[in-house]
Amino acid sequence: MRLTCTVNGKVETVDDVWPGESLLYVLRERMGLPGAKNACEQGECGSCSVHLDGILVCACLVAAGQVEGAEIKTVEGLAGAKDLHPVQQAYLDAGAVQCGFCTPGLIVATVDLLEKNADPSDSEIREALAGNLCRCTGYSKILDAVRLAAVRLEGAGVE
């Protein structure tokens, strides 16, 4: 089938899509957007997290056919022309990135959290990121990054 949807603000059309393949496969293999990672394909790790019509989802659990006409935002759409998104910068500055495999999913999930809750408590951060697994950091630097991003975003008055 032919699939048309908006990805990071740009209308994309791809052909020969098998409707039962995942949005994750479409993004990575057909649109050349490898930011969302594929680790488990069963919703357990969150490394494929993206925004679908404004809602945080696992791209591996969305069928390609379901996103016809939808609006998708991936980690690739976060940075500006010159600067990283404040959440991305906070992950770097806090040392929350080791191998980096979990990072795109965690950053998208963090952006989702901070858009809804500018000043989350530690338990709210843990709850919001519970669907994102990291095998390297032990999570404490990730929590630091989220707190840092929250402070910077509040200070800057953006989003």
Added chain:
Amino acid sequence: MEFFRPATLNDALTLKSAHPTALCINGGTDVMVELNFDRKRPETLLDLSAISELSEWSDQGDSILLGAGVSYTRIYHELAKELPGLAMASRTVGSLQIRNKGGVGGNLGSASPAGDAHPALLASGATVNVASVNGTRAIDINDFYVGPKKNAMNPDEIITSVLIPKARGGQQYSKIGTRNAMVIAVCSFGIAIDSTNKSVGTGIGSAGPTPLRAHEAESYAASHLDWTHGSAVTPEMMKEFGALVAAASKPIDDVRGTAAYRRHTLAVISGRCLKWAWTSTQEMRSK
């Protein structure tokens, strides 16, 4: 593979009757795992997620009519007051990403004994509304689960909504697992106290071939709770209620736990749920 994405329920019913083997997909959180791992290769996928009437809920006075496609996230944000038991259960599902997509229609479609919506639906006496080109049927939740991962639906039917009575007393849900997030229940228990009818509803998850009710525990609680003065649930009542719940379960040994562990934990969590739900029943009264 054929893929249909109808925009209206009528179109969906026509398609389902023409393709009875079509696999419905809504949130996709069960279906996509099966597709990704090649466990299922349906000839036809029928996507219900574009049908707006399935993703709405409405207030029917005494009950909430919950569209099959309303996500767990919306249930606990929008219906925590009317349906506290289901809202609590919804909060325990998977992770935020899963709760944003999954919903009660898919939980009922999969009819896994471990599904978190089932104990709350059983406890509050819900009705599942299904439809086909031939009309609609209202299935009592007590008749809905017919076997392991089997429900009472015909191949041409689609779940449209669930009618759930609003809470008329305290409700609770408790789930045993190895951690807080992303856990399939080892066993679970839901309770709904109805102070208008002076009755108690229960639901047991993950401890039998289907979700179950604990009828004897329900009658025991109804006849031992102090409906007149609201005095507290005693440790003896918690113990007896828990024992009756455990006796109603039919657990097996599997990778997540042994039958004996399930019986033990069910007795403990159900006793606690009775106490907590009774406390909130009194709080609701005094308001």
